[in-house]
Structure formats: C-alpha cells, structure tokens
Amino acid sequence: MNTSARTLQTRLALLALAASLFIASCGGSGGDNSNLDNNPTATTGTIALLFTDRPTDEFSAIKLNVTEAILIGDDSASGQQVLFQGSEPIDLLDLTNYSEPIVFGEVDAGIYTKLRLVIDDLELVPNDGSPSEFPKLPANGKIDLLDPSGIEVLPGRTLIAEIDMEANKAIHIVSAGNSGKYQFRPVVKANFMDGDLGNLPNKLARLEGTASNVDPAGTFVLCDVESPDSCIDVSTNGDTSVFDVDGMDSGFGTLMNGDAVVVIGSYAVDGSILLNAVVLEIGGTAEQVKGSVVSTPASSQFLVLRVGGEEITVELQAGTKFYDENGVQAAESIVIGADVEVEGVQPAKADITDPDLIRAALVFIEAEEDEQTSGTIIVPRDAVTRSFGLTQTGGGDICVRVNDDADILLVDIAASEVTMATFAELAVGQVIDLFGVMSDCFDANEVIVDVNASP
Numbered sequence: 001m002n003t004s005a006r007t008l009q010t011r012l013a014l015l016a017l018a019a020s021l022f023i024a025s026c027g028g029s030g031g032d033n034s035n036l037d038n039n040p041t042a043t044t045g046t047i048a049l050l051f052t053d054r055p056t057d058e059f060s061a062i063k064l065n066v067t068e069a070i071l072i073g074d075d076s077a078s079g080q081q082v083l084f085q086g087s088e089p090i091d092l093l094d095l096t097n098y099s100e101p102i103v104f105g106e107v108d109a110g111i112y113t114k115l116r117l118v119i120d121d122l123e124l125v126p127n128d129g130s131p132s133e134f135p136k137l138p139a140n141g142k143i144d145l146l147d148p149s150g151i152e153v154l155p156g157r158t159l160i161a162e163i164d165m166e167a168n169k170a171i172h173i174v175s176a177g178n179s180g181k182y183q184f185r186p187v188v189k190a191n192f193m194d195g196d197l198g199n200l201p202n203k204l205a206r207l208e209g210t211a212s213n214v215d216p217a218g219t220f221v222l223c224d225v226e227s228p229d230s231c232i233d234v235s236t237n238g239d240t241s242v243f244d245v246d247g248m249d250s251g252f253g254t255l256m257n258g259d260a261v262v263v264i265g266s267y268a269v270d271g272s273i274l275l276n277a278v279v280l281e282i283g284g285t286a287e288q289v290k291g292s293v294v295s296t297p298a299s300s301q302f303l304v305l306r307v308g309g310e311e312i313t314v315e316l317q318a319g320t321k322f323y324d325e326n327g328v329q330a331a332e333s334i335v336i337g338a339d340v341e342v343e344g345v346q347p348a349k350a351d352i353t354d355p356d357l358i359r360a361a362l363v364f365i366e367a368e369e370d371e372q373t374s375g376t377i378i379v380p381r382d383a384v385t386r387s388f389g390l391t392q393t394g395g396g397d398i399c400v401r402v403n404d405d406a407d408i409l410l411v412d413i414a415a416s417e418v419t420m421a422t423f424a425e426l427a428v429g430q431v432i433d434l435f436g437v438m439s440d441c442f443d444a445n446e447v448i449v450d451v452n453a454s455p
Contacts, residue, residue: 044106045153061125062092062167067141068118071151073110081107089121092167097325097341097364098206098264099162112151115161115190117143122184124171135171135184139416145190146419158195158269162203163188168369169435169448185413187448189420195269204264204323205275206343207232208284211259218252222263222275233274234263241319245283247345247359249319252280260284264343264362279321279361285345289314289358293338302334304342312356314342314363324365339366370435373398373442377430386423387441390434399441400434402426406444412451421449430454 069083120141124133145163153159170187193199207222212231214220218240223231236242236252244250255261262281268274289312291304300316322329334340343362374393381388386402402408402423410419426432431453436444 043109043155045109045155045157045159058127059093059124059167059171060127061123062171063089063121063123063125064092064119065089065121066117066119068116070116071107071112071153072114072116072144073112079108081112083107092165095165097204097366099201099203107153109153109155112153113146115145115151115163117145117163117188119143124182133182135182137184138186138413142416143186143188144415144417145188146417147190147192148419148421151192154194158273160193160195160199160201160267162191162193162201164191169433169446185411186416186418187409187411188418189407189409195267195273198269200267200269202325202327204278205267206262206264207275208260208262211255211261212257214255214257216253220255222261225260233272234265234277234280235268235274236277236280240265240277240280241317241321241361242280243282243286243317243319243345243359243361245285245345246347247281247285247317247361249317250282255280255282262286262343279343281343281345281361283345286343286361287346287358289342289344289346291340291342293334293336293340296336297331297334304340310356312358314344315357315359316363317359317361320360321362322365323362325367329365333365334363340364341366370445371438371442372433372435373438374433375431377426377428377432379428381426381428383423388426388428390432390442400444401441402444402447403436406436406446408447408449410449410451414452427455 066084066088068085071081071083073079073081118141119137122135122137124135126133151159151161166187166189170185171182191201193201209222209224209231210228212221212223218236220234221231222234223229240252242250242252242254244254259282261284262279263275263277264279264281265275265277268276289304289306291306291312293302294305294311295303297316302314302316303311304314305311316331320331322331322333324333341364342358342360343364344358344360346356346358373390375390375398378389378391378397386404388400389397390400391397408421408423408426410421410425412418426447426449431450433448433450434442434444435446435448436442
C-alpha cells in the first residue's frame, strides 16, 4: 500500500488543468473563448470532464502530461471540438479514490464518435526506491476512446465524461531477455453520463481552492488558486462535516471569504454543475495518508502502518465520515488489515518525539484488488450464460463467466485505440486479460482484448 501525505500545493497542477480546460476554446481548434458558460443555448450542450484512476501497489507515483483533449465527430455537423490544448501534469495515483478535476464549457450539440486524449512524459516511480521508468507511449501518446453507439451531446443538456486511466491495467511487464520491461498500453475507459437525467459519477470529488461569495445559509463559490475565473458553486447542509485549520470539528460560520479550503463531495446538475459538500476543510492544511489498519479502533483512535514501517495514529472526530467505493459506511468498517486513505490534518507536535497523528475528516476504506488471469478464449462460448472456456497463459483450462455489468474493452495498442464492446464481440482465439474473482469459474468484471495479438 502506498503512503501519501499531500498538501494543498501538490493538488494545484490538477486544478490548473481544470482551469485550463474551463477556459479552453470548445468550438474548434481555436477562437474566441468569451462564450463559455454554464447556460448552454439551444444549439449547444455542456461537456464535463472528470479524471479518475484505479489503485496500484507497485508504484508510488505515475506521472504524465495531458496535452490535448478533443471530441471528434464523423461528419461536418459535429466536427472536432477542442476541449484542451496545453501541458498539464497529473499524478494518476492522486486520483485513486476521488475523481478530479471537473471541467465544463459549451460544445456544439451533435453525435461524436471518439474522445481523443494526447499525453506525454510518462514516468513510473517504483515503491522500492529504484530509478524511475519511462515507458514508450504508443502512437506518440495519442489515445482514442471509441464508443460505437456514439457520444451524444444534446442541446441544453450536460454530458459528463468520467475518464478512468486504469493505471493498474495499463502498466504491465513484458519479457526482455532475462529482465522485465514496462510497457504502457492504452487501457483507458470513458463513461459518458447525462447529468441532467441524474446520471452522475459514483466517486466522490475532491477539489481545493479559495472560498468566495460565502453565504451564511451554507453556500459559497470555490475558485482555483492559479486561475480565479475557474469556479464552481458549493452547497452544504446539516450533514456536511466542517473542520478547522487544526483538523477539529467546526461549523460553517467559521468559513470566511478568501479562506483556503478543501471540499469533498458529489456533483449535481441544476442548470449548472455544482458540488454538494460532504466534508469541508478550512485553512489549507489538509493532507492524505495511505496505509493498512493495524489496530482495532478504541477511544476514537486506531493505528495505520505506512510504507517504510512508520505508524501513524488516526484520531477520529465527531464529524469524521467513512466511505468506500459503494458509498457511506460506518466506523465499524475499520478493521485490522483494511487498506485506508485518511483525509485530515497532522497537528504540530508538542515534542519531536511525540508519535505521528492525523485528525481524520474522512476515512476511505479501499476495495480489495481484483484477481487477474490471462489467456486465449476457447470453445464453448455461451451467450445465454455469458461464459466461455479459457486456456491460461501459464497452462491449464478454466471456465469464465462475464458479469452482466462487466466492462469489455478492445485495446488496439498499435493504433492506440480503445473501443467499448459487448459480449457478442468476444470470439474464440482472442487473447485476453481478465479481472475479477475466482470461484468455481472465474467471474470477470472486466475483459481486456488484445486486438493486435488476436485473430
């Protein structure tokens, strides 16, 4: 499990990306940006772009630059809509349990066939302290995300695109003589959701910035530090937990205009995109610690073992929230052996010999990683039971069941294209990677087809 303590400054690059995308021209390859707002006209819709990731234990950081994001249509009516051009660094491992940033602006209504991302400067930082690896990117860093059903932007509606970079599946080792070599393959998913119909991301969002227009009724505007014109409305309610600069329980009344804040919450669409706050941390002192639980909570405290063997005491507050990938949890979900990410403040020590302590605003219980197997599809393939046989790469045949809601990706490394597929597109002879749980059969919740290695 990676350990991470990230302060306000380490998140600025992500917020800068949000700002850049918010002010970028969304009408083509350039032009006037003055028409960007959250109130689309009858001929335009709003596009929102969120980045997220899956965890990996092998690296302490996976860094890359996003240089372009473009919606591409197959006719002159939709054409190309440039969402972003520039150079913004991202560490994918900052996005494990939260989706961020969000970007929004007007685009021409229409049906698009792909979302193109362009990245460069990929750096893998191993957990064991060994030198960084710099895998070569296919297609000069271009990644095309194709949806055969079409990516539809409706007039006056908000389309949310959640981009999952899937670092744990995109980075893998290939044989290179007697050693291994890291290879990057474009295992990237785009989940398109109509926000106006209430289809919103399940993941919590974590945003940082400066508070303005603070209203005693419980609302304010959160603006990016480096790009003050990039802002989002934030709403609180009686269930929102508020913490002060020392990580102690507080109230919304302590928030002042100009305060540095961290907001964790969920997105909503009400004419424009807003953030409903679950946790509000005031003062810019919040950070995150990852590790494994090594003691049962007692007297509102428990121990977490970080990478390198250092322990830190997690102190629970009355307002501490508990979440996992399925949503709200209870304090009883903190059990020995659970991997957690703790959001909070490490107060100053009275004595340098005092043990490390973090006052928790939110504890995120991370899911167990999927099991993985690879191989080649063999007969029989049953469309009714969504099952088939698999000859594993290391030898031996097993049965596979593909869950109804499983993601099936056709990954073309040579062309750097990822296409969302259906069970009907799986075929005998295809070389695949499976992620899921082994029982009497392997129950797969994700299937990745290597297009280049398959007939």
